Amino acid sequence: MINKDSPIPIYYQLEEKIKGQIEQGELKTGDMLPSEREYADRFEISRMTVRQAISKLVNDGYVYRKKGTGTFVAEKKIEQPLQGLTSFTEDMKTRGMKPSNRLIHFRVVPATSYTASALNIDEGAPVYEIQRIRLADGVPMALETNYLSESLNPRLTEEVVQSSLYDFIENKLNKKIGEATQIIESSIVTEKEMELLEVKKGSPVLIIERKTYLDDGTPLEVVKSAYRADRYRFMINMKRN
Amino acid sequence: MINKDSPIPIYYQLEEKIKGQIEQGELKTGDMLPSEREYADRFEISRMTVRQAISKLVNDGYVYRKKGTGTFVAEKKIEQPLQGLTSFTEDMKTRGMKPSNRLIHFRVVPATSYTASALNIDEGAPVYEIQRIRLADGVPMALETNYLSESLNPRLTEEVVQSSLYDFIENKLNKKIGEATQIIESSIVTEKEMELLEVKKGSPVLIIERKTYLDDGTPLEVVKSAYRADRYRFMINMKRN
Numbered sequence A, B: 001m002i003n004k005d006s007p008i009p010i011y012y013q014l015e016e017k018i019k020g021q022i023e024q025g026e027l028k029t030g031d032m033l034p035s036e037r038e039y040a041d042r043f044e045i046s047r048m049t050v051r052q053a054i055s056k057l058v059n060d061g062y063v064y065r066k067k068g069t070g071t072f073v074a075e076k077k078i079e080q081p082l083q084g085l086t087s088f089t090e091d092m093k094t095r096g097m098k099p100s101n102r103l104i105h106f107r108v109v110p111a112t113s114y115t116a117s118a119l120n121i122d123e124g125a126p127v128y129e130i131q132r133i134r135l136a137d138g139v140p141m142a143l144e145t146n147y148l149s150e151s152l153n154p155r156l157t158e159e160v161v162q163s164s165l166y167d168f169i170e171n172k173l174n175k176k177i178g179e180a181t182q183i184i185e186s187s188i189v190t191e192k193e194m195e196l197l198e199v200k201k202g203s204p205v206l207i208i209e210r211k212t213y214l215d216d217g218t219p220l221e222v223v224k225s226a227y228r229a230d231r232y233r234f235m236i237n238m239k240r241n
Helices: A010-023 A036-043 A047-059 A088-094 A113-119 A165-171 A191-197 B010-023 B036-043 B047-059 B088-094 B113-119 B165-171 B191-197
Strands: A063-066 A070-073 A078-081 A099-110 A126-136 A139-149 A177-188 A204-214 A219-228 A232-239 B063-066 B070-073 B078-081 B099-110 B126-136 B139-149 B177-188 B204-214 B219-228 B232-239
Touching: A010 A047, A010 B113, A036 A047, A047 A063, A088 A099, A088 A139, A088 A165, A113 A139, A113 A219, A113 B010, A139 A191, A165 A177, A177 B177, A191 A219, A204 A232, B010 B036, B010 B047, B036 B047, B047 B063, B088 B099, B088 B139, B088 B165, B113 B139, B113 B219, B139 B191, B165 B177, B191 B219, B204 B232
Parallel strands: A078 A232, B078 B232
Antiparallel strands: A063 A070, A099 A126, A126 A139, A139 A219, A177 A204, A177 B204, A177 B232, A204 A219, A204 B177, A232 B177, B063 B070, B099 B126, B126 B139, B139 B219, B177 B204, B204 B219
């Protein structure tokens, strides 16, 4: 189980062991982990070593600590394939989860130089700024801010963005979405993200910046999102040339 | 320039402004930014607001602070496309950078249950554990740990992994690499990563877990990597179905 003669650090062996138990379903979402003392006694290792393993699992979102109670198995992270341009609403429905939005604001603002150049409009031209918390089964997953040209996308309203924006673009404005480029970065939550995503100060987030184009090449939107790293990860298949 | 009547927060306007100057080359790598006081005076905004904008830029890796000197424009992040399965060595050469490795260790260890199941070998069977710092132009970019079955990949040596592992697999062992699945997550550096990657405590990292297969479907390797988030980001193109 734990091999003290192995050059692999003991905390890492324990971490992998618990991870394996979670992935194979021996430990299920919501289950309480044995205490540090129990692990230490069972494997004859120090509590420091156990703590190191558990802290790593907490950091990586496999388990979470509840003050004065214990450590519990967290829900599995959502594993989002990077194949195909899909909306959050579509993604969540595909995996049988209920998508919802909490609108932070919906307003028209003058385009900054960055947004203007991305949308190929004049600096200062009016753009919709739509900021929403995206939830899956009621849990905040991401803070998303979309910028779209007002003149190119009339009839966008607060009501529309309560559900899927892509649905509206495609089925109400009858535009054809073509492709997007997406940048993926890792960062630490800002204070605003921390509050809205209901995570702790210093928590990691996946930062996504997407530029979406219609099939005729017209820029449609610039989207900046911060996804909770404890609930979300990306997956991709790559082929060798 | 800065519009105080806009609903867009002033710190964010300043942040976007400086970001734009960096992206358009008005501010170049190594340039010193004006001081907080200069920004505050020029735009008639508070130093608090300036500090907020600069802190965001520091967090996102656009600029860095040098104690007692000032704030400087950082090198651009490496933007790695997620198209096609390539090695770090190949990636860096493609972009005209000099790849190098710092070997942390090269050893044979018994496979943990997780590694064994990923490599489709018996738990406890011998696997190479190769841990390397990957550098670009001498700067640490990632800490990478590869696991490969010893019996399936004979002749792997410390010397071989000083350069490209894929090159050795393909051109010396004459195996054909087929494809890989890759998981992308965001996390905070561990103490070990912090030291080896030369970043501060609490810094964000991109965590990559790659499982690579030969073209006949045999598992080749499991790789866990931590990329510096201030130096690295991923890019992908996605098409709407």
